[in-house]
Amino acid sequence: MGSYPFKEIEHKWQKRWEELGLFKTPEVPKKKMYILEMFAYPSGDIHMGHFRNYTIGDVVARYYLMNNYDILHPFGWDAFGLPAEEAAIKRNIDPKTWTLNNINISRATLKRVGISYDWDREVITCNPDYYKWTQWIFLKLYEKGLAYQAEAAVNWCPSCKTVLANEQVEAGICWRCKSPVTKRTLTQWFFKITAYAERLLNDLDKLSEWPENVKIMQRNWIGKSQGAEFDFLIEDSNKKFTVFTTRPDTIFGVTFVAIAPEHPLATELARGTPYEKKVTDYVHQAQLKTEIDRTSEVTEKDGVFTGRYALNLISGERVQLWVADYVLPSYGTGIVMGVPAHDERDFQFAKKYQIPIKVVINPPGESLDATMMESAYVDHGIMLNSGQFDGLPSEEGGKKVVEYAIGKGIGRFQVNYRLRDWLISRQRYWGAPIPMIHCDDCGVVPVPETELPVLLPEEEKVDFIPKGRSPLEDVESFRRVKCPRCGKMASRDPDTMDTFVCSSWYHLRYVDPHNSKEPFSKEQAKLWLPIDLYIGGIEHATGHLLYFRFITKVLYDSGWLPVDEPAIRLFNHGMVLDENGEVMSKSKGNVVSPV
Ligand SMILES: [Zn+2]
Ligand SMILES: [Zn+2]
Structure with missing residues (x-):
């Protein structure tokens, strides 16, 4: 069997498709099909790793085309941003020249491979006619x-x-x-x-x-948790602060409070006291540390005492105020209550600094002794040392505690999101x-x-x-x-x-890419949205795929869009690996060109 003469056959048919205008988007679709692959960072020429993405879209688009659908299958370039800028700096070229040059080379490659894009709808995010919008x-x-x-x-x-x-x-x-x-x-x-x-x-x-x-x-990633907030009163001050917890049933077990180093209270509390220098030194140190070091399960938690106390308004007890870098400013209010008997991290921290441990939940049918404990008891059980709530099952008791706090105006039910x-x-x-x-x-x-x-x-x-x-x-x-x-x-x-702001709305520009008066017309949006099939890598799950849903919803709320979700169907593919099992990427220098 002779070999397949790629060059001749490809060239012949590509010319024919071009003459027919086969991939041009119809003005008014009767049976629309919007197929989109995530666009590309032009940080180099297109390589085989990209082609997995594009070939899937190409096959699907051609299938629907042959089934009499009116197809929108566009392509574009995520041209701004760090990847292109870093690559340009490395080569001592300005980012614009580098980026536009790569786009020209990559576009030519895509055309030679014959992917079924409507090139009249190409968008380039670093062009003023795009970034204006x-x-x-x-x-x-x-x-x-x-x-x-x-x-x-x-x-x-x-x-x-x-x-x-x-x-x-x-x-x-x-x-x-x-x-x-x-x-x-x-x-x-x-x-x-x-x-x-x-x-x-x-x-x-x-x-x-x-x-x-x-x-x-x-x-x-959005990380919704149901819990409660409680107010604490700083001793020798009329200032209050608030903590968020998912375990209101342990409020009587609080023996210390830990403040994130970035929280304004951290340095404020020790100001003008003998503790000031130690606290400010600690705060500076903490900011040089990475989030992994701060929150890792294996590193020992540390902190610094501010010399100050606060009043637990529910129990009436006095608790120590610490600054500790395992508390991230992004969690809850940036201040957490420390319950050593019922939280493992708090337990380790209390042991290290000889902070009291107070048991307020017993396992059913058992009785814990704080002096004998080798780790925290984190499950639910029966409340004790908790005033009027003693004897209640802790799940039910937790709700009662919050209701009590609401009555006193010192706490409330609160939903917390991990999303920032x-x-x-x-x-x-x-x-x-x-x-x-x-x-x-x-x-x-x-x-x-x-x-x-x-x-x-x-x-x-x-x-x-x-x-x-x-x-x-x-x-x-x-x-x-x-x-x-x-x-x-x-x-x-x-x-x-x-x-990622540029890429949060590019799917909308394709429906009307030459509009100079608006980002897109509402009529065109109505004709083509939502995307019927969106194809791209799983690495965007909690980045781009969240952002483009958000921007779509905002524009829906302002009456610009007929839909509040951007894509009906999402297909994630894996990554193309080289012969050593490494992900193919320009920066690793292990890419293979498709042409
Ligand atoms: Zn970096
Ligand atoms: Zn002015």
Whole structure:
């Protein structure tokens, strides 16, 4: 059997498809089918690893085409962001030239392979005609109170020299460069995704054609827990603070309270006392540690006593106030109650620092002796040493305790989410500028919609090597601008947006990619949405796949979209491995080209 003459046959048919306009999207679909593969980071040429994704989409699109469906099957480039910028810096090229060059090479490869894309609908997120609308989305969120600036302890990658969203930190490691991430207190922009936590969680039930494992990952990431909040009163002060707990039944067993080092109270409590230096030293140390070190099961927990006490308003008992770095500022209120007898971590901590251990739950039919315990008793049981609640089964008793606290105005039922607001500002050059202006008189003022896009200044004016603050801060011609409200000189926000903001709405741009008046028309959105089949890697389960659901819901609520979920069906594939079983990736240099 002779070999198959790829070149001749491929060329002949590709030419024919092109002449027929076979993959052009019909203007008005009768039986629509929107098939989408996650678009690509143009950090190099397309390789075989990408083709798994694209071939699946190609086969499905052709199948439906032959079955008389009207197909929307577009492609585009996730062109802003760290991957492209890092690759460009490494080669001493500016990010724009590098990115657009890669796009040209990769597009040519995709065309040669003959994937059935409608290239007329290509989107490139680093082009002003696209990021104008990314900025518009920022303004929409700002109008709705869903974009805000706040000082917070944020994830900092010392190697990428930028902040990262929680979703970009996997087990304490930077998603991009794999360096351990530390914490820094900085003023940053956030999207209030937590306002949608409940809907993002509940609507997972609607997604019957999404893989179960992705839904489980999102559920865990959102991390809803039912519990209670209790107020404590700081001794020698009229200040109160609040703790969140999932075990209100153990409130009488609290013997200490642990405060996250990033919490303002941590340094405030010891100020002007002999404990001050020890506490501030500890706080500085903690911020250099990674989240893994702080929360790992194997490392010994440590902390520092503030010299201060608080009153447990339920039990009336005096408890020690500690600062401990195993408490993360992102959990609950950033302050947790320590119940050594009934929580293993608290037990180890109490043993180490000789903090009292008070038993308030006995196993059914048994009686615990705090002095004999070698580990915490964490199960439910019968309450004791708990005043009027003695003798109650602890599950029932926990509810009674909260009801009692509600009556006294010192506690309440509370739902807690693990999900945090989405940190979207980056101290990097290669991204969509944040469309906000800082005026001495007016404060933070949004750029008027008519003045979008806020253009990223040309490379020759910018030293884009990361320094730990935004490179745009030093570009006078970019920064200095008249305040849209009062007309005085003011300055633009120097940060750029997380690349995951760009990709949170690209599926919407494809329905109307050349619209210069709107991000997309509502009519086109009605014709094509939602995506019928979305294909991509599982690594996006708690990042992009959560963000694009969130932005879809926000735009649905503002009347822009006919659907509140972006994709009916999701298909996750694995990764293509090389001969040694390593994931194929440009940065590892083990890629194979398809052509
Ligand atoms: Zn990094
Ligand atoms: Zn002003």
